[in-house]
Amino acid sequence: MGESGTIAASGSMQEADQADQFATLIAENWHRLYRFAYHLTRSREEAEDLLQQAAEEAFKAFHRFRPGTRFDRWLMRILYTTLIDQVRKERRRKVFELDSLPLSALQAGDASDPEAAVEGSLDGPVRRALDALPPEFRAVVVLVDIEGLSYVEAADVLGCPVGTVRSRLHRGRLALREWLRPYVDALKRGDL
Amino acid sequence: MQEHPSDQLTAYVDGELTLEEAAEVAAHLAECAHCREVVSDLRAVQTLLRSLPEPSPDPSLLLRARERVESVLARKPRLSRWLIAGAVSFAVLTFVALVPLSPPPGSHEAGAVWHFRHHAQLASAHPLSDVTLASYLSSPLPYDTLEEAVLSRETP
Numbered sequence: 499m500g501e502s503g504t505i506a507a508s509g510s511m512q513e514a515d516q517a518d519q520f521a522t523l524i525a526e527n528w529h530r531l532y533r534f535a536y537h538l539t540r541s542r543e544e545a546e547d548l549l550q551q552a553a554e555e556a557f558k559a560f561h562r563f564r565p566g567t568r569f570d571r572w573l574m575r576i577l578y579t580t581l582i583d584q585v586r587k588e589r590r591r592k593v594f595e596l597d598s599l600p601l602s603a604l605q606a607g608d609a610s611d612p613e614a615a616v617e618g619s620l621d622g623p624v625r626r627a628l629d630a631l632p633p634e635f636r637a638v639v640v641l642v643d644i645e646g647l648s649y650v651e652a653a654d655v656l657g658c659p660v661g662t663v664r665s666r667l668h669r670g671r672l673a674l675r676e677w678l679r680p681y682v683d684a685l686k687r688g689d690l
Numbered sequence: 691m692q693e694h695p696s697d698q699l700t701a702y703v704d705g706e707l708t709l710e711e712a713a714e715v716a717a718h719l720a721e722c723a724h725c726r727e728v729v730s731d732l733r734a735v736q737t738l739l740r741s742l743p744e745p746s747p748d749p750s751l752l753l754r755a756r757e758r759v760e761s762v763l764a765r766k767p768r769l770s771r772w773l774i775a776g777a778v779s780f781a782v783l784t785f786v787a788l789v790p791l792s793p794p795p796g797s798h799e800a801g802a803v804w805h806f807r808h809h810a811q812l813a814s815a816h817p818l819s820d821v822t823l824a825s826y827l828s829s830p831l832p833y834d835t836l837e838e839a840v841l842s843r844e845t846p
Contacts, residue, residue, distance in 0.1 A: 517763050521756055532747040546751055553755045557762055624738050642704065643739040649706050664706070668697035674739075675731045682734040 520560050524553060527570040530645075534574055537640040538581055540629050548584070552577040574655045578637050585633055620681060620690075627677040635670035638663055643671075694718075694725055703732045784815075 524531070535552070536545040556563075556576045563572055628636060634656075641652040642663070649667075653660045675682055684690045695715050701707050702715045719726050 513763055517760065520759065524755070525752060528747065528752050532751070533745055536745040537742075542745075542748075545745075546748065546754075549747075549751070550755045550758055554758050554762055557759045620738060620741055621743060624742055628739070628742075639739065643736050644742065649701070649704070664701055665697050667704075668700035671700060671732050671735050674735050678735065678738055681738055682731055685734045685737060686730060 516560060520557055523569045527573065530570055531573055534640065534645065535577055537628065537644060538633065538637060548577060548581055552580045555580055571655055575657060578656060581633055623678060623681065627674050630677065631670050631673060635666050638666045639670045642667055694722065699725060699728050700732060703729060
C-alpha cells in the first residue's frame with residue numbers, strides 16, 4: 499500500500515513537472531502560436547477555440563515532444579492537423595479544390611474597390627482573400643509569407659513534401675493575385 | 691522561347707532555388723515579359739500579406755488554455771486508479787471462482803495433477819495472466835511429468 503502510494507505520488511510529481519514545463523514552453527511561444535491560429539481561421543473566436551484545442555492535444559502528446567527541437571513548430575503542426583480534422587469532421591466549410599473556387603464572387607466584393615486600395619484600408623480585403631483559400635493552401639501561404647519559414651520548415655510543420663509546399667504556395671499566391679488585383683496593381687504603380 | 695517556369699517563379703522570389711536553377715530562371719526572365727510580370731505580382735502579393743496587422747491574443751486566453759490543460763491532468767489519475775481497481779477486482783474474483791481454496795485429498799501425485807489441470811483450465815481462459823505463470827512455476831512436479839500423468843488418465 500505504502501509502496502504503491504509512493505509510486506502514485508512520484509508519478510503525479512512527474513506529471514506536475516511536465517505540466518510546468520509545458521506551461522513555460524507554451525507561454526514563451528504564445529503570441530506566435532496565436533498569430534498562426536488567427537490567420538488559419540476566420541475569426542478571433544475560432545482562433546481561440548483552435549488554439550485551446552491544440553494546446554490540449556499537445557499536452558496529451560507532450561511525451562512525444564523531443565527536447566532540443568522547436569516547440570513552436572511542433573505545436574504549429576498540431577494546430578494545423580487539428581484544424582484539418584475539424585474542417586473534415588464538422589464540414590463547417592466545404593473544402594473546395596482551388597480550381598473550382600468562385601473567383602468572380604470574390605472579385606465582386608470590396609477586394610475590387612480601387613478607391614479603398616488608394617485609401618490604404620487593406621486589412622479587410624487581404625484577410626478575406628486569405629480566408630477564401632482552402633486551409634491546406636492558406637497554411638502554406640501563412641507559414642512562408644507571414645511567418646517567414648523556409649520551404650523545408652513549412653513542409654516539416656505541414657507534414658508534406660517540399661515540392662507540395664512549393665506548388666501549393668504558387669497556386670495560392672496566384673489565386674490571391676487575382677482576388678487582390680486592384681491592390682496588386684496599385685502597389686506596383688506606387689499608389690500604396 | 692522556352693516554356694514558362696511556373697512554380698519555379700515562386701521559388702525564385704523566395705530564394706529557394708539552387709544557384710544553377712536561379713540562373714536559368716533569371717535568363718528566362720530577361721527574355722519573357724509575361725514571367726517578369728508574374729514575379730512582380732508575386733512580390734506585391736507578398737507585400738500585401740506582410741502588411742496584415744499583428745493580431746494579439748486576449749490576455750485571458752493563456753490562462754484559459756492552462757486551465758484546460760490542468761483539467762486533463764486532473765482527469766488522468768482518477769481514470770487510471772479506477773482502471774487498476776477494476777482490473778484487480780476482476781482478477782481476484784476470477785481466481786476465487788476457478789480455484790477452490792483447499793486441495794483435494796489423495797496422493798502427492800494426484801494432488802499435483804489436480805492443480806495442473808486447474809492451472810491449465812485457468813491458463814486457457816486467461817492466457818496472459820500472471821496467475822497462470824505463477825501457478826505453473828509453483829507446481830511441485832515437472833511439466834513433462836504432469837502432462838504425461840494427465841494424458842495417461844484421460845486416455846481410455
